[in-house]
Amino acid sequence: MGITTYSLQTIRKELQQLDSSQISALCLRLAKYKKENKELLSYLLFEADNEPHYIESVKQEMEQLFKELPSRSFQAAKSLRKVLRLMNKHVKFMASKAAEIELLVFYGQQYLQYIDRHTSYKPVRQLLIKPLEKAGKLVNSLHEDLQYDHLPAFEQLVQDADTRMSWINKHDFL
The missing domain is CATH 1.25.40 (Serine Threonine Protein Phosphatase 5, Tetratricopeptide repeat)
Structure with a gap:
């Protein structure tokens, strides 16, 4: 049995219902498992403004x-x-x-x-x-x-x- 993959629109709606600490925890968990996710998050947080x-x-x-x-x-x-x-x-x-x-x-x-x-x-x-x-x-x-x-x-x-x-x-x- 596989994991169901939801559309981005469904994920966006679900994320809007979460508070900032839950979103932060999800982001950190994503960054933990894949190097590219961590690099993207680092870019968005520290480099995107310059x-x-x-x-x-x-x-x-x-x-x-x-x-x-x-x-x-x-x-x-x-x-x-x-x-x-x-x-x-x-x-x-x-x-x-x-x-x-x-x-x-x-x-x-x-x-x-x-x-x-x-x-x-x-x-x-x-x-x-x-x-x-x-x-x-x-x-x-x-x-x-x-x-x-x-x-x-x-x-x-x-x-x-x-x-x-x-x-x-x-x-x-x-």
């Missing part, structure tokens, strides 16, 4: 992982996936398209700086192409004012990728 600082700390962590990239293509692909998982986890916490674009552009810049431009290993190449495609879609889905803020950085990244990597065509992304 998103630019949080983005900078994520960038520093990503940069450190890029500096530690192995030289062999197979291990580099595994490490790049690790960087993307870390970035996606933090993006999920922030729930902001603008922050996601900023981190994707930073990822692309770091990729261009640390990855061998002559690599023929397709998974390593795809680990630049897919984030570029995702960033392009996100930029296009933003409001015009936000597009104006993020489009120059994205276009510069695509231009740099086109000049540095022979296997990138900027017309595929712009």
